[in-house]
Amino acid sequence: MTRKRPENVLFIMLDTLQFNYLGCYGNKEVKTPNLDKFAEKGFLFENVYSEGLPTIPARRALMTGRFTLPYSGWRPLTTEDTSLTDMLWCREVQTALVYDTPPMRLPKYGYCRGFDYVRFCNGHELDHETFSHVPLKEGIKGEDYLSPQWLYKNEDGEYDDSSKSLIRETECYLRQRQNWTSDADNYASVVISEADNWLKEKRDPNRPFFLWLDSFDPHEPWDPPSVWENKPCPYNPDYEGNPLLLAPWTEIKGVMTEEECAHIRALYAEKVTLVDKWLGKLFDSLKAQNLWDDTMVIITSDHGQPMGSGEHGHGLMRKCRPWPYEELAHVPLLIHMPGLEGGKRIESFVQNVDVTATMLDALGLMSAHALEEKGHEGINTFDADDIQGISLLPVMRGETDTVRDFAIAGYYGMSWSIINHDYSYIHWLQKEIDTDSMNRVFYDGSGLGGNAGAQSAKLEMKEEMWTCVPGAEVSVPQSDELYDRKTDQFQLNNIIDEQPEKAKELLQELKLYIGELRTT
Numbered sequence: 001m002t003r004k005r006p007e008n009v010l011f012i013m014l015d016t017l018q019f020n021y022l023g024c025y026g027n028k029e030v031k032t033p034n035l036d037k038f039a040e041k042g043f044l045f046e047n048v049y050s051e052g053l054p055t056i057p058a059r060r061a062l063m064t065g066r067f068t069l070p071y072s073g074w075r076p077l078t079t080e081d082t083s084l085t086d087m088l089w090c091r092e093v094q095t096a097l098v099y100d101t102p103p104m105r106l107p108k109y110g111y112c113r114g115f116d117y118v119r120f121c122n123g124h125e126l127d128h129e130t131f132s133h134v135p136l137k138e139g140i141k142g143e144d145y146l147s148p149q150w151l152y153k154n155e156d157g158e159y160d161d162s163s164k165s166l167i168r169e170t171e172c173y174l175r176q177r178q179n180w181t182s183d184a185d186n187y188a189s190v191v192i193s194e195a196d197n198w199l200k201e202k203r204d205p206n207r208p209f210f211l212w213l214d215s216f217d218p219h220e221p222w223d224p225p226s227v228w229e230n231k232p233c234p235y236n237p238d239y240e241g242n243p244l245l246l247a248p249w250t251e252i253k254g255v256m257t258e259e260e261c262a263h264i265r266a267l268y269a270e271k272v273t274l275v276d277k278w279l280g281k282l283f284d285s286l287k288a289q290n291l292w293d294d295t296m297v298i299i300t301s302d303h304g305q306p307m308g309s310g311e312h313g314h315g316l317m318r319k320c321r322p323w324p325y326e327e328l329a330h331v332p333l334l335i336h337m338p339g340l341e342g343g344k345r346i347e348s349f350v351q352n353v354d355v356t357a358t359m360l361d362a363l364g365l366m367s368a369h370a371l372e373e374k375g376h377e378g379i380n381t382f383d384a385d386d387i388q389g390i391s392l393l394p395v396m397r398g399e400t401d402t403v404r405d406f407a408i409a410g411y412y413g414m415s416w417s418i419i420n421h422d423y424s425y426i427h428w429l430q431k432e433i434d435t436d437s438m439n440r441v442f443y444d445g446s447g448l449g450g451n452a453g454a455q456s457a458k459l460e461m462k463e464e465m466w467t468c469v470p471g472a473e474v475s476v477p478q479s480d481e482l483y484d485r486k487t488d489q490f491q492l493n494n495i496i497d498e499q500p501e502k503a504k505e506l507l508q509e510l511k512l513y514i515g516e517l518r519t520t
Contacts, residue, residue: 093209128169224271236263250320
């Protein structure tokens with residue numbers, strides 16, 4: 001029997017969404033009713049990992065369906081990259097990108113190329129400088145939205161450079177937030193509403209669509225409604241200190257108290273709940289427009305978030321180290337697939353490149369005959385031959401139990417890891433690191449509007465080093481690490497000295513796999 005394919009695909013990226021902050025992934029405290037209901041009726045994947053971290057490498061993998069970790073770090077799409085929109089060109093499907101994720105919009109980075117419709121919503125990280133000259137209302141100060149313990153003054157009573165930087169970053173956000181009147185003004189609310197507006201007002205209802213909705217929330221700053229309503233945070237109502245919009249780019253030891261870390265986690269949880277609320281409105285709109293039964297909906301994230309110590313993270317509150325631990329590399333993946341009976345939890349390992357293959361497969365564009373040239377007057381069309389992802393549709397249909405037996409994750413030139421059902425192993429590629437040189441190599445000056453990754457492009461196939469944040473002090477552990485996933489999912493007890501043979505086995509498997517990827 002021929003299965004009915006969905007006519008449309010809605011891909012939803014929620015930046016920095018920790019999988020274990022969702023009820024459907026076992027969280028008993030954070031309220032996410034809409035995503036929980038979505039998962040209950042759809043497909044939930046339990047072991048999904050972003051192989052190349054962080055923001056841009058993860059999106060490059062999703063845009064192309066190809067691994068990034070073995071090849072390069074933070075860099076633009078190039079003319080050698082075949083993107084989803086390249087493959088959808090002239091194949092009837094109308095494409096749209098609605099986003100507020102500024103790293104995708106860096107000069108010459110090209111992550112919006114080929115979309116029929118593009119709508120960028122200003123103001124989030126990197127783009128917050130757009131508002132740097134807007135006057136602050138009287139009485140609003142950045143210091144009032146940070147912990148006084150994080151700010152240091154010299155003997156002349158002047159803040160030091162790191163304190164000035166943190167205050168300035170905070171005040172750039174405050175310049176726009178000072179005019180917010182309700183949660184409808186929040187970033188996630190705006191970008192989701194803009195996507196809904198495209199569905200209602202701008203798309204051609206007679207053509208199938210592919211809509212990429214990219215919300216930078218629940219990424220920091222941690223600015224949920226309670227901050228602007230001057231009310232207690234519902235997840236930490238007894239907290240009495242300043243709102244904590246941002247945290248320092250440092251390890252938390254000796255800098256942040258556990259009380260402060262707990263409050264940031266509470267504000268983050270409130271943002272997750274806000275995102276869930278507005279996604280619920282979008283789902284209701286799809287149903288009201290009679291699109292739900294014809295549209296595949298995919299919800300995922302590029303990475304998680306270090307949120308403190310212990311099970312919350314490895315001593316960080318922002319992504320300022322190239323550490324591919326569980327709290328960062330493990331991401332949620334939920335899928336609504338018309339025509340398939342949902343309500344299933346799938347244990348198989350999945351990489352983000354598999355999401356790309358799944359979307360193309362759902363649209364009937366993974367097979368060679370579907371992508372033959374169709375009268376384009378000699379203009380090249382592109383197919384899915386180079387995709388390294390594996391479609392998830394067979395495992396969703398129950399035709400197989402496994403997509404992959406393990407996953408990889410890491411930071412290009414800095415760290416590799418391999419994760420299977422029993423163990424996770426982290427291999428550190430660099431032991432001695434010069435932060436300034438990494439910023440030059442990895443970011444190539446892009447933080448200052450530089451060369452759009454020209455250096456990074458030249459360094460393909462080499463284990464060059466880079467870091468996540470310009471200006472962050474960089475460090476990595478001095479030896480590889482092995483963890484028992486069955487008893488220590490969040491990687492707190494390194495057992496490499498107890499099981500050296502298992503560590504050696506996993507390292508060989510990891511190196512072999514990376515080597516195979518580099519040849520394809």
